[in-house]
Amino acid sequence: MRKIILSILFVKLFLFASYNEGKLVFENKCSSCHLPFVQMQTLKKNFFEKSNKLLKLKAPTVNMLAYAIMHSPKKVGDPNDEEMREIEIEEYLKSYLVKPDRFNSICDEHILKYYDKKPSMKGELSDDDYVNLAIFFMQYDKYNKSKKAVKINSDFDEDEIILKAKQNEKLILVYATSKTCYYCKKMDKEVFSKNEVQKLLNKNYILLEVDMDKNKLPFNLTKYYKRVTPTFFVLDNNANYLKTYVGSWSKKDFIDILKENLK
Template identity: 80%
Template sequence: MRKVVFFILFVNLFLFASYEEGKKVFENKCSSCHQQFIEIKKIKENFFEKDNKLLNLKAPTANMLAYAIMDSPKKIGDPNDSEMREIEIEEYLKSYLIKPDKFNSICDEHILKYYDVKPSMKGELSDDEYVNLAIFFMQYSKHNKSKKTIKVNSNFDEDEIVLKAQQNNKLILVYATSKSCYYCKKMDREVFSDTKVQKSLNSNYILLEVDVDNKALPFNLRKYYKRVTPSFFVLNSNANLLKTYVGSWSKKDFLDILKENIK
């Protein structure tokens, strides 16, 4: 009988749990210490090359925590039993947040020395919030897929890029963006993540993504740049400018742009 009651309680909690609700819990209760996302490449550089002086992190980021919980050598629960795993993750979060202990941490032991001692969060989260937080970490990877599945060339050796474009019969697409550009982030999330867009780009273009706040546009494109991000410049395999597209585009319109330049 107790098992039946427990199962019903679990199902009810699980049905009302969601990634978005867990994200709100993280933002409201955890983000004062934990940043939301930093690229793994930059995190590795920070800890293993810069002795944490690049980012000065005092706590792991959300993506670091999600990796530690779901995929690291110290991962929690059985990946083949999602229901029981959710319970185990929830219980771990409760035990650790109520009584933080570095010896009970699942984070990389080599970087624990950089983190501050975490204060107890006893009484700050409800049972529902723990459930939602567990779901947030479990589904984090699915909801934060990066457009990096698109092949991006960031080394602007112009002669080498032209040679590669000619050898592979590809066009060159220069994407002018910036970290502060809202519409760039919107396109990254809604357009570049699409499999059809990725397939068209990888098959027909060499994509050069340029943060114009930190790097000059290649191929003398500066004279055509109207200081609007995002902007897209399509060049042929000889690096001659064919067309310029200024502004943000929907998935359908951007696919049409890619297609209209392919012979």
């Protein structure tokens, strides 16, 4: 039994390491063309209502790529055979990135017309890069279901968050916390970790987490702060202040707070 548990832990650690390696490959070698996550509702509006004039995308976003590879009608490999599917995704990526061909694209044919012609990446990626990229796309949904908090630091760009909030039609939720805050840790464990909370957050909010021991609140929120952690500030997508919620909350009460601000 112990050997089985250790084997499972090893596999999980291997996949997590490979996912992070694949994420680094994507960020370092692909992100200049492919933007990060954009809400699916916004993507649909962009392409099918605004003819790409809203976002002006020249290539699919990372979540569009993950969806196309894993879930679209043109998905790669057999979902019931994970090991073989990893190999098939790896081979597809090698084939397409070395010799891009629109006729071999797995993207929606109705939106291909908006994209620039992709240049070849021949010689830019190693065999390990392709393996890690394949695992990155296979694990993308899993590692992006959790709380996606943007950590605030001295280099924080407020304009970038406002642009992201507008593009994705989301509110901004600023979470004032501290590593020594017992009730913050309690909320992280008992509230933020719950699927229902995560879905509401990911769909409707950009979550900004501020360690008050190290950094200052963004968007001129200091005047509303009562030096209590946790504290939550809700802003609209122009970063205009709406409400403050002080203290720790149960899952039910926090869900009510999130829903209350959507009305």
